[in-house]
Amino acid sequence: MSMKALLAVLDHRPSNRSLLETACAFGSHWQAKLEVLLPYPGIWNPELMSVADETTRERIQQVVAQVRNHEESFLGKSRQEFDDCCRRFRIPVTSDDTAPPPSARWDAYTDFDRGYRVVRHARLADLVFVRRPVADSGAGYEDLINQILDGSGRPILLVPPRSATANCGRIAIAWKGSAESVRAVAAALDLIGAAEAVDIVIAESERTPGSAGRQLGAYLACHGIRATPHVLTDRRNRSAGEAILDKCADLKSDLLVMGAYSHPRLQERVFGGVTHHVMAHAELPVLMAR
Secondary structure (H helix, E strand, O other), rough: OEEEEEEEEOOOOOOOHHHHHHHHHHHHHHOOOEEEEEEOOOOOOOOOHHHHHHHHHHHHHHHHHHHHHHHHHHHHHHHHHHHHHHOOOOEEEEOOOOOOEEHHHEEEEEEEOOOHHHHHOOOOOOEEEEEEEOOOOOHHHHHHHHHHHHHHHOOOEEEEOOOOOOOOEEEEOOOOOOHHHHHHHHHHHHHHOOOOOEEEEEEOOOOOOOOOHHHHHHHHOOOOOOEEHHHHHHOOOHHHHHHHHHHHHOOOOOOEEEEEOOOOOOHHHHHOOHHHHHHHHHHOOEEEEE
16 A cells, blocks of 8 residues: 655755655655645744834834745745646646645745644645755754654655655665654555565664564564564664664665654754764655654
8 A cells, every 4th residue: 555645844945856856756656645835934923013112113024024035035946846846747736635646735834833734734644755954954944853753643754865766676674673663664564565675774782682673574574574684783983873874875775764763852962863863864765753
């Protein structure tokens, strides 16, 4: 069974072409409904206008006008990229959210609490496409991704800076036996079952024994999936995240499946962690669940 309801959440700063091309490639492959959101963060609270003095109100109006000019310019560019990608992948564009698949729908808005609205959209998507945060990503985009992971209950597909195809012939699973890892495998099970080769990658540690890969292999075998375990015992002073991504590069993996944030997020940010490293450095698509 393929995924039929897809959501792509655009960044409001740089070009989103790689994200749009990847989402359209999967949407065309699965003959799915694709919804594309461009959510701008609200930069001011309208209630301030009622209590501000005249000078302050004028300054607020000037700033808002500048931001809206930028938004309109970027909106036009992003909409053009959306239309171009839909034409390339032959996906009909519609404004009707009840249109049957395959179809694509565009939506853009500004909201002071954009995360809440995006999460509501994400809850009714089989898979949410987001771009990997980079140096020029818009303010708050990484936090928006985390809100989707925490609040929607749906998996995300993290798209690297370069466009990815819907070909997932070789899939790597970063396995540690956590609840998050289990949810990621469950979300990707149809993709895993359709892959030509499946690799289980275990960064061995005190909490994650190498034998954990055999247990996952036995589970996948129940679904008719044959998987090859790879236990990373000698990291050569690399973090677990570095070692996993290096192994994916060696295997020429098309997709990495993993759980997100098995440790508290603050701990990951301060001391480092697999999720934080992968979100910052992955050069292949990554399906994550929390």
